[in-house]
Amino acid sequence: MNRIVSSALAALILAAASTPAFADSLYRIEVYGLNCPYCAYGVQKKIEAIPGVRSADVDLVKGRVTVRTADGVTLTPKEMRRVINSAGFTFHSMKRLPAGHGAGGARGKG
């Protein structure tokens, strides 16, 4: 009986630990004007200041920011346009990526 309970608990803990990785949402935002890492620092900080955003990773060469949000947090084009503009760049478009897409993240790239 104890073994069954222990196994069930272990399974629950494992499930709980792995759930957030799958529950996060990913957004791909196309940003115009990006050309240098120093200038793009503000973009990352502005986006990461949005409640529920876990990370924002910038790909300068592709002009793209990949944003990971917590489960249930939704980003809107209107909000992203405002945030990107406040960082000194121009919002072009965005889309929510399908679940499981880009699990490796874009951090550290371009």
Added chain:
Amino acid sequence: MNPLRLHPHRAAGPLPAAAALLALWAAPPPAAAHEPVFSPGPHTIFGHGLEVGTEFNYLKAGPDRVRGAALHLGYGLTPDLEVGAELPFLDNSYGPGGPNQSGLGDVEAYTHWRFWRDDQLGYQDAAGALLDVKFDTAGGARPPSLGTGATSELMGFDVSHEGLKWYRWASAYYEHNGTNGAGFHYGDKVYFNLVGGWRPTPPSFLKPDTVWMLELDSVYARHDTLNGADVADTGGTEIFVAPDIMWTLRNFAIRAGVQLPLYSRLNRDESPVDYHVRIEFEWDFATL
């Protein structure tokens, strides 16, 4: 005679003697990090971003030299409007046996407005306007003073193309100097600057980034005046070339360069500036 040495009429009273040199040292208004070293560009820090920097200068002209350090603070009121101030400390020396002076220089306050921006994939074109006011705060109770003894203003325009590989800047500025209490007026100046920049490797967000630049800086100075009359041995035209480097990592930047004389046509028989070295360290922070 060297242009930086004391002129007799300036040595006679508590009049500034280092202004020619200071003008060269402080000509470019305080600049944001992603700009050339000796000339400004339209870049402004992001909205509610804080820019903290320090710079070091060494300028030599014949037997005279200036060493300077400055603290620089900038703040982005909006993504296209920056305000800031610069607090310089100077240590001037006018040849062997000549006077020395060190202390606080003229404090500057500036605003930079990027009034036009065209963002496209991989590049940003921009144009800006700048107003910089240099207040009469310099120390030096005895001559030579570390400042001009009067408030001066610098205003102008700059444009840039900033791409993933190539950069271009151009700027034109006018410096209007005030008349100090002794009736001395340092000649107004006009600056033109052209700069090209090259990034040898594509930028990567989390990795160090290097941009090489080459500046062509020119300054035309009108005659100084004393009680409204031209001072004969002042003013003229000088053109400099300056190889620079800009190195950044995340929100930290180092800019360094050396300005070398290329052409000199001064209204006097004086040796021009030999060289001017500048290195700057800067950090950007998000405040909101």
